[in-house]
Amino acid sequence: MDFDRLIDEAWPALERVPLEPWTLRHSLGVTKRANSVLVSGLPADLAEAVGEAEKFYAERGGSTVFSLGTSAPAEVDSLLEARGYRLADPTLVMVASPAPGGRPAHEVRIEDHPWPAWLDTWAGVEGRDPEVGGRICAGVPAWYAAVEEDGAPVAVGRGVPQGDTLGIYCMATRPGARRRAWPAAYCALWYGMRGSRRRTWW
Numbered sequence: 001m002d003f004d005r006l007i008d009e010a011w012p013a014l015e016r017v018p019l020e021p022w023t024l025r026h027s028l029g030v031t032k033r034a035n036s037v038l039v040s041g042l043p044a045d046l047a048e049a050v051g052e053a054e055k056f057y058a059e060r061g062g063s064t065v066f067s068l069g070t071s072a073p074a075e076v077d078s079l080l081e082a083r084g085y086r087l088a089d090p091t092l093v094m095v096a097s098p099a100p101g102g103r104p105a106h107e108v109r110i111e112d113h114p115w116p117a118w119l120d121t122w123a124g125v126e127g128r129d130p131e132v133g134g135r136i137c138a139g140v141p142a143w144y145a146a147v148e149e150d151g152a153p154v155a156v157g158r159g160v161p162q163g164d165t166l167g168i169y170c171m172a173t174r175p176g177a178r179r180r181a182w183p184a185a186y187c188a189l190w191y192g193m194r195g196s197r198r199r200t201w202w
Contacts, residue, residue: 001165003093004069008038010160010167012139014132017056019049024056030132032089036065039072046079109146113137114158118144121153125172137170149177 013025013034021041027034035057043049057064065088066080111118114137116130123130137144142160146153154177158170 001095002071004038004040004067004071006162006165006167007033007069007093010140010142010162010169011136014135014139019043019052019056022049022053024053026057026060026062027136028129028132029062030128030136032065033067034136035062036067039066039068039076041071042073042075046075050079050083106147109148109153111144112141114144117153118146118156121146121156121174122170122172125174126170142169147177 008023008025011031011033013027015026017024017026019037021043023038023040025034025036025038029035037053053066054064066076066085068077114122114134119130119134119137122128123133137158140160142158145157145159147155153174155173156170157168157172160167160169
């Protein structure tokens with residue numbers, strides 16, 4: 001399973017510039033994933049490609065970040081370390097097959113678009129710009145789930161159907177609801193899987 005491709009497609013950057021075989025991504029600073037180089041192979045001139053990437057992000061007033069997944073060549077990691085780059089924000093990808101289950105114990109609101117209160121909850125917990133986040137979310141079809149109290153979301157999640165998989169993103173719970181709000185991300189996952197033939201959740 002090509003997780004690098006799935007993750008890139010599920011959270012599409014607002015600006016994408018090819019630097020074969022890489023992709024330069026920029027989204028006004030909202031999340032590293034959408035503001036980093038997607039490393040998906042080895043360029044003909046590795047040092048030159050790194051320099052081009054650094055120029056791209058410098059022109060946009062941002063830091064140069066490289067996203068190295070399981071398919072990234074070891075040579076890229078070595079060169080970046082030699083140039084003074086440091087490891088930041090390791091990502092754990094978890095995969096599971098769907099298991100049978102009943103309805104969620106909590107009532108969950110499900111929509112096919114992020115509504116303002118959903119965005120405000122996610123952005124408030126994560127410290128993001130809700131307007132930019134909404135533009136990124138709108139880039140691909142997805143389901144948006146929320147556990148609400150008094151009409152306001154306290155926990156949210158996003159499920160992105162991709163072929164026979166469903167990716168779970170944007171899990172966020174307001175501090176006052178932690179350890180008691182039902183995981184909304186699981187609700188989105190449950191909703192997306194029911195009646196479908198998707199074989200993998202991740």
